[in-house]
Amino acid sequence: MSIQEILAIEKTLINRIESRQAKIGIIGMGYVGIPLAVASGTAGFSVLGFDILEDRIAQLNACQSPIGHIPSGALEEIQKNGFEATSDFSRIGDCDAIIICVPTPLDKTREPDLSFVTSTMDMISKFLREGQLLALESTTWPGTTNEVLKPYVEKAGLTVGKDFFLVYSPEREDPGNAHFNTQTIPKVLGGDTRACRDVGEALYSAIVSKVVPVSSTAAAEMTKLLENIQRSVNIGLMNEMKIVANAMGLDIFEIIDAAATKPFGFTAYYPGPGIGGHCIPIDPFYLTWKAREYGLHTRFIELAGEINASMPSYVVNKLVRALSERGKALKGAKVLVLGIAYKRDIEDVRESPSVFVMELLRDWGVDLSYSDPHVPAFPVMREHKFDLESIELTPETLAQQDAVILLTDHTDFDFEVIAKHAPLLIDTRGVYRRRGKIVPTA
Incomplete structure (x- = not known):
């Protein structure tokens, strides 16, 4: 693939984002995914929300918010821009940007449990395609995006930084905070390559008021841990x-x-x-x-x-x-x-x-x-x-x-x-x- 072809893929995706033609897929419709879906829909994007819970999907498609600080009216508004919830992960291929917002708990021995992240990648990797952005927002240890997610992308026959873009941007949700919400909280962002970061910055800049770029996905992962530690x-x-x-x-x-x-x-x-x-x-x-x-x-x-x-x-x-x-x-x-x-x-x-x-x-x-x-x-x-x-x-x-x-x-x-x-x-x-x-x- 020539440099011109690589640059064309990046430019095409950024143009789709800036023109609001891009479709955003958000995986995990919970305390992080739903506010992000509302912020993305409010910014003018068509949003596809993925979850494995059928009750949650039906609730969201009926515009019934399961989260107290997110009014049901907000779901009604973004539905006008094409918001839909689904459990059909084959539709990942329809999305230009994919954002993972699944839980990362500890197991019974207080060891990190990335099973929700890896099971998500197992479900979506076969549907990944050229010209997509994949972002992880779930809190995790420094190195996860590069060491865990990137191999899935490469196994799908894609090259990160050339025909596919990979970033980490930690969630900073604070449920019930009357002073800050998804749109107004600055967003830390690290890319696997400079091109990845540029595409990620284009996406998040269209959704939130301020993006704070850092040198790598690991730096962004460590930032999230430092805040909470x-x-x-x-x-x-x-x-x-x-x-x-x-x-x-x-x-x-x-x-x-x-x-x-x-x-x-x-x-x-x-x-x-x-x-x-x-x-x-x-x-x-x-x-x-x-x-x-x-x-x-x-x-x-x-x-x-x-x-x-x-x-x-x-x-x-x-x-x-x-x-x-x-x-x-x-x-x-x-x-x-x-x-x-x-x-x-x-x-x-x-x-x-x-x-x-x-x-x-x-x-x-x-x-x-x-x-x-x-x-x-x-x-x-x-x-x-x-x-x-x-x-x-x-x-x-x-x-x-x-x-x-x-x-x-x-x-x-x-x-x-x-x-x-x-x-x-x-x-x-x-x-x-x-x-x-x-x-x-x-």
Whole structure:
């Protein structure tokens, strides 16, 4: 293939992107894929959403959003530009750009699990063609795009950087964030070659307000890990400080608020019952795993992970002591959990510390219930199972409990009613400290 032919393939794809003639295929219609589909459709592209869940496909084609912060009306709007959801992966060949947004969890031994990525590549590789762009957005270890995805492309008889383009651009979704969305969050982008990066930049520049190009796919992969490791380490530090301050009879929230008045050199992170979501509890371990390949032991990162993972046990131990002071055993106690989403005002329970607290309480033989305005019934999850539905939060239901644990501080909760009627209240989020009231905290 001549240089002129190679340049013509690149130019043709960029022209199709800039003229909005390109069709974008997004694989994985979840918390990353759906917002990206909305952003792409809003930018004028025809979007084809791929998923293996038929219920999800039917829901999306009926313009019913399964995500609280994405209105169904947004799906209706992009449907006008040709949005459609499908499980027919043979239609990958119809797409000019393919973006993979599938989960990358950890397995039971906390090793990276790329099975969703590799199974996706198994399904689509036979349909890849000349003149396409393939982007991976799923969080992973540095080197994944080059070492895992690229061989699939080459096996399909395509040459990356010449007749096919491969990039990595990590998702930066923050469900429920009222200040930033897919369009306004800057997008880091690394290409396998300069031509790959140029095509990727053309695509994402048409969708988001700012693209931040870096030197390689591995640099982009590492960027995503650094962002979440920084948060994990800082939250882990605050969680450890919380335990120390509590042992000394000090209020850690008062101390953090005082330290935050320093106009330089201090960023306020707050403790809680643990960390949740698909990123912060998982992403750091992708780097610790990869670092072992280089003979490195990332002790600092792993320590933060251990501290954060220990917080649900700390909360339960706090409850055990509080009940014991009232002459009540934990076994058989009626305990109400407030909030099972991993953060306020969303419905996402992935890796939620509330779920781990609930499992510990169940193991103790607790008479357990929960209330969450965003999660009416405990969802189907791969590794956690509860046959529970959210109960109505009333003075009567609160008074019936032996203890109430505030784990997620949804703004829909009536904190005055909770404080007035809960016989024993464990506040893991410092809500009442911020309201000028002191109640038992964990």
